[in-house]
Amino acid sequence: MQRKHLFALIAILLIATMALAACGGAKATEAPKPAEKPAATEAPQATEAPKEEAKPTEAPKEEGVKPADEIVVYNWSDYVDPEMYGMFTEQTGIKIGEDNFSSNEDLLAKLQGGATGYSVIVPSDYTVAIMIEEGMLAELDHDNIPNLKNLDPEFTKLYYDPGNKYCVPYLWGTTGIGYNTELLENPPKSWKGIFEAKEDDPWFGRMTLLDDVREVFSAALIYLGYDNNTQDEAQLEEAKNLLIKAKKGVSGYDNDNYEDLVGSGENLLAHGWNGDFLQAADEYENIDYYIPEEGGTIWIDNMCIPANVTPEQKLAAEMYINFVLDPKVGDMLGEYNYYATPNKASLEIADPEYKDNPLVFPPPEIRAKLHFIKPLGEFESVYQRLWDEVKSAQ
Amino acid sequence: MERLRRHPELQAWLILAIPVIFLLIFFMAPLLIVFVYSFLERGKYGGVEWVFTLDNIRRVFDPLYFKTFLRSFYIAIVTTLITLGLGYPLAYFIAKSPPNRRGALLFALMIPFWTNFLIRTYAWLTLLRTHTGLINVTLMNWGLLSKPLPLYGNDFAIILGLVYGWLPVMVLPIYAALERLDESLLEAARDLYASSGKAFWRVTWPLSLPGVVAGSMLVFIPSLGAFVTPAILGGGKSLMIGNIISNQFLGAHDWPFGSALSMVMMIAMLAATLIYFRWTKKSESSL
Numbered sequence: 001m002q003r004k005h006l007f008a009l010i011a012i013l014l015i016a017t018m019a020l021a022a023c024g025g026a027k028a029t030e031a032p033k034p035a036e037k038p039a040a041t042e043a044p045q046a047t048e049a050p051k052e053e054a055k056p057t058e059a060p061k062e063e064g065v066k067p068a069d070e071i072v073v074y075n076w077s078d079y080v081d082p083e084m085y086g087m088f089t090e091q092t093g094i095k096i097g098e099d100n101f102s103s104n105e106d107l108l109a110k111l112q113g114g115a116t117g118y119s120v121i122v123p124s125d126y127t128v129a130i131m132i133e134e135g136m137l138a139e140l141d142h143d144n145i146p147n148l149k150n151l152d153p154e155f156t157k158l159y160y161d162p163g164n165k166y167c168v169p170y171l172w173g174t175t176g177i178g179y180n181t182e183l184l185e186n187p188p189k190s191w192k193g194i195f196e197a198k199e200d201d202p203w204f205g206r207m208t209l210l211d212d213v214r215e216v217f218s219a220a221l222i223y224l225g226y227d228n229n230t231q232d233e234a235q236l237e238e239a240k241n242l243l244i245k246a247k248k249g250v251s252g253y254d255n256d257n258y259e260d261l262v263g264s265g266e267n268l269l270a271h272g273w274n275g276d277f278l279q280a281a282d283e284y285e286n287i288d289y290y291i292p293e294e295g296g297t298i299w300i301d302n303m304c305i306p307a308n309v310t311p312e313q314k315l316a317a318e319m320y321i322n323f324v325l326d327p328k329v330g331d332m333l334g335e336y337n338y339y340a341t342p343n344k345a346s347l348e349i350a351d352p353e354y355k356d357n358p359l360v361f362p363p364p365e366i367r368a369k370l371h372f373i374k375p376l377g378e379f380e381s382v383y384q385r386l387w388d389e390v391k392s393a394q
Numbered sequence: 395m396e397r398l399r400r401h402p403e404l405q406a407w408l409i410l411a412i413p414v415i416f417l418l419i420f421f422m423a424p425l426l427i428v429f430v431y432s433f434l435e436r437g438k439y440g441g442v443e444w445v446f447t448l449d450n451i452r453r454v455f456d457p458l459y460f461k462t463f464l465r466s467f468y469i470a471i472v473t474t475l476i477t478l479g480l481g482y483p484l485a486y487f488i489a490k491s492p493p494n495r496r497g498a499l500l501f502a503l504m505i506p507f508w509t510n511f512l513i514r515t516y517a518w519l520t521l522l523r524t525h526t527g528l529i530n531v532t533l534m535n536w537g538l539l540s541k542p543l544p545l546y547g548n549d550f551a552i553i554l555g556l557v558y559g560w561l562p563v564m565v566l567p568i569y570a571a572l573e574r575l576d577e578s579l580l581e582a583a584r585d586l587y588a589s590s591g592k593a594f595w596r597v598t599w600p601l602s603l604p605g606v607v608a609g610s611m612l613v614f615i616p617s618l619g620a621f622v623t624p625a626i627l628g629g630g631k632s633l634m635i636g637n638i639i640s641n642q643f644l645g646a647h648d649w650p651f652g653s654a655l656s657m658v659m660m661i662a663m664l665a666a667t668l669i670y671f672r673w674t675k676k677s678e679s680s681l
Contacts, residue, residue: 103644105644105645105647106644108439108440108647109440109643109644112439112440112441130439133438133439134438134439205524206524206525208629211625211630213641213645247631250631251524251546251547251629252547252629252630252631253629253630253631254629254630264526265525265526266523266524266525266526266527267525375439377438377439378436378438380645380646380647381436381646381648381651383646384641384642384645384646384648385458385646387641387645388458388459388462388633388638388641389458391630391631391632391633391637392458392461392462392465392632392633394632
């Protein structure tokens, strides 16, 4: 009997620990939050003030602040030509470490949780808007980034950061459909073929959609002819019903290896990001990509500096941003991972195979059909709830 | 120093102080934060506003989320039963092996744990995939199948992944209970003309019950909160409560609702645990 009690006690203790581990994982980041809010709003002012004074002097680097010896870039995985780091260290003596995140939401939650030590981060457009609003980004000192002049003027008038006060575009791309050219001759031209696939369509049950609430709803709303950032609940309800019906023809929702599944022939087509398909096309040689006729989404990833960096790290980070904006480096980067560079000077020296590729740089008639995903504040809960309905529908 | 030597209980408390403080800070404090956040309003993009509300708790009982709770319970229970069905004979076999072989068998049981769970789960994908998975391709090449089996992207795959992942956790406590079992009790049963089935049922099983309880709990609870397995092997096509919680924090930026879901889940687990304990107690005493 005694032993039984001991067993029960140990079991309960273990259970309690595991319950906490199971539920605690997602919440590990929230503890510092209460204190973090005031800090976040103060931080930009604090870093702004001394920089403001620095402006009149010609060479800001010489008024006391020396760049940090080492900085950490927090980026998407496989999103930089590894040679670039060595080149930068050679030029400046500053070492670079890299850490990776897999979604904008991960990045945001980690920084909101109080993570420090990152000097350059690479969020997408709508996340930059959120971070500016939340006071999480430091203002860039343009004097330290003379290569900003290389940027295509189009990318200096971004809706989320006009004048590049907080961020500099890194690469941009589109979201559409990639398909296996060996197994599928005629992929559906319209989103109709995806969302209303019939059982005798060869891709029925052999396609994936992104596991991303806003991307999937954008595609459905664009197909239905609505604004992809709509806050009209009737339109969203319609999109939700469409997505629930479409679920039968979908083999899964995947962000991570959908392009390999298409290349290997497990699936015939997939909803995904252009660069992922183009990189996989190098390996499999049987993948093509297109934007369905109703349109798709466009996104821009950006280099930003978190508000919580030291002045030394900030200077080093600005030097790195300036380095990426170098015409040659920008070209290396774009050609390395098949996403489009916003750097005009890079395009002038780029390989025609890259700069004339319509899948990387969509022609104007397709550009006109591409839409940004915009942040919607608390309304995002409505999207999430509808998405949970779609995902739990049987 | 002298005093310490004279008061052994003081020594014990000093040694205990470190784990107690550790638990208070890293166990109780996060739990408390989750509890408090459940009653606050959401911040616009994550975080909380310090305004009291019961809305989050109310939303947990929204039919959509409640149904997901029930589904998660169903999957966790089925997983536990299958794991028990496979784990008990395995534990019995190991416990009855010659002592010099038991170590090697336990060692073999633990080997898969050396590889990261995520990698092992992805490895299952290469077996289960519908059109390029090893199982379906082989069966179709042998002409045993004309259409691939639906092995992936459904509850079957989720439960398979969970059973695989948690089997050793079921085996170890049962093994520990069986290994300690006094052989003379079984001899006594046989002397009293009990058949081997009866001896098992009246002697072995009741004495191994504490191990069964511990193992079941250790499998049930992480299965209930699983979120990697449904996302990968389930193809993300059906949600468990763990997925909903993680979506609240990442996708919806709604920390208070995510906290409320976690709280309710913990309470449900506690209730299930207590009911299970009471039930096994009862069945023990009725034997």
